[in-house]
Amino acid sequence: MEVPKSHPRYRSLLARHKLAEGVREGLVAPQGLIAQGRGEAFDYLLGERTIPPARRAERAAAAYLILARHPVVSVNGNVAALAAEDVVRLARAVPARLEVNLFYRTETRVRMVAKRLKDGGAQEILGIKPDARIPGLRSKRSLCSRIGIYSSDVVLVPLEDGDRTKALADMGKIVLAVDLNPMSRTSMAATVTIVDELTRALPNITSFVRSMKGRTATTERVVEAFDNDRNLALTFRHIRDRLERLAR
Numbered sequence: 001m002e003v004p005k006s007h008p009r010y011r012s013l014l015a016r017h018k019l020a021e022g023v024r025e026g027l028v029a030p031q032g033l034i035a036q037g038r039g040e041a042f043d044y045l046l047g048e049r050t051i052p053p054a055r056r057a058e059r060a061a062a063a064y065l066i067l068a069r070h071p072v073v074s075v076n077g078n079v080a081a082l083a084a085e086d087v088v089r090l091a092r093a094v095p096a097r098l099e100v101n102l103f104y105r106t107e108t109r110v111r112m113v114a115k116r117l118k119d120g121g122a123q124e125i126l127g128i129k130p131d132a133r134i135p136g137l138r139s140k141r142s143l144c145s146r147i148g149i150y151s152s153d154v155v156l157v158p159l160e161d162g163d164r165t166k167a168l169a170d171m172g173k174i175v176l177a178v179d180l181n182p183m184s185r186t187s188m189a190a191t192v193t194i195v196d197e198l199t200r201a202l203p204n205i206t207s208f209v210r211s212m213k214g215r216t217a218t219t220e221r222v223v224e225a226f227d228n229d230r231n232l233a234l235t236f237r238h239i240r241d242r243l244e245r246l247a248r
Contacts, residue, residue, distance in 0.1 A: 012040060012048070015082055015199070022081035027112045029104040032078045035159065039180040043197050045239045046180070050204060053234040054196040060226035061156065061176040061192045062208030063219040068154035068174070071096035072126075076103070078159045079198065080113040084120035086202035087158070091122070093209045096156070099148040100127035103161060105140035136167045156205075157186070158198055165189040178202075182235045193228055195235045 003013050019036050022028030050058075065071045073091050075098055080087075091098050100113045114125045126148035133142045134150070141164045144150050155168060158178040162185025168175050169189050177190035178201045187193040194201050212219050 011199070012043075018081050019078065022077060025112065026108060027116060028077040028081050029102075029109070031104065032076075032081075035078065039159075039197070042180040042182070042195075045242065046195070047242060048197070050196050050200050051235070051238050053231045053238065054194055054201070055204065056226065057192050057194040057228075057231055058196065058201060058204040059208045059212075060222055061194060062205050062212060063222035063226075064154050064174050064176060064192060065094045065096060065156065065205070066209060066213055066219045067216075067223065068094075068096075068152075070152050071154045071156070072148050072152040073098050073156045074101045074149060074158070074160070075099065075113060075117060076101060076159060077109060077113055080116040083158075083199050083202050084116045086199060086206070088117060088120040088122045090156075090202055090206045090209065093206050093213075097148050097152075098122055098125050099145055100125060101141060101144060101149065101164075103139060103141050105143065134164065134167050134171065136170060137164060139163070142167075157190075158202070160186045162186045162189060182232050182239075187232065191228060192226065193232055195232075 003010055019028050019033055023030055071094055073087060073096050075087060098117060100110050102109055110128055114128055117125050126145035130143035130145055132144050132146040132150040134144055149155055152173060154174040156176040157165060160177055165175055165177060165186045166189040175190045176192045177186050178194045178198055179186045180195060180197060181187060182195045
């Protein structure tokens with residue numbers, strides 16, 4: 001893609017290119033392009049940057065991952081296309097297990113997502129041959145690994161759908177979501193909602209994991225102090241205030 005890095009929308013154009021290429025390869029479902037476009041629209045409202053409530057949520061997510069007994073990071077086609085290396089770095093830093101989970105699931109797409117993760121440095125990838133189901137779901141997203149998502153106590157679900165987020169929460173799991181739409185069902189059902197763009201959010205979480213790891217008292221205080229409803233309210237206020245400034 002011949003777009004100079006000095007282009008003001010370079011990162012966004014690069015993401016579009018990666019997803020379009022992913023669709024051509026079969027890694028990304030075509031519907032994933034719609035999800036990306038919707039996310040970009042909300043990112044405009046945020047100012048295309050990590051806002052303070054998002055950083056608080058990223059820090060809380062890192063604390064939950066550190067304190068978890070069995071953390072898992074769920075990966076779909078969009079995540080693999082946009083941030084395979086970032087997600088592998090995060091899983092390694094925690095450490096957490098990686099599991100492929102797809103709404104538009106085919107064996108070919110599962111293998112392609114797994115290969116992208118392996119190319120990004122992953123050693124173990126779960127979900128290729130699922131042996132359990134998430135209760136309450138009828139779609140193929142219910143398929144999971146018994147030693148992975150099914151047994152997890154904390155699961156990070158970037159670019160997720162609301163049905164599975166709610167189903168995981170109903171299982172008693174701590175659900176950490178990355179979603180640029182603060183009004184989505186995922187955002188409302190998650191334990192921690194990170195309203196930030198994926199390729200900004202994952203490195204931020206990884207950085208917080210590295211800085212807090214081994215500091216149990218600190219991570220426990222971060223978890224106890226975090227209120228997802230209040231943090232979402234602050235996100236809405238940020239968007240409102242920014243629109244009011246732009247409207248002057």
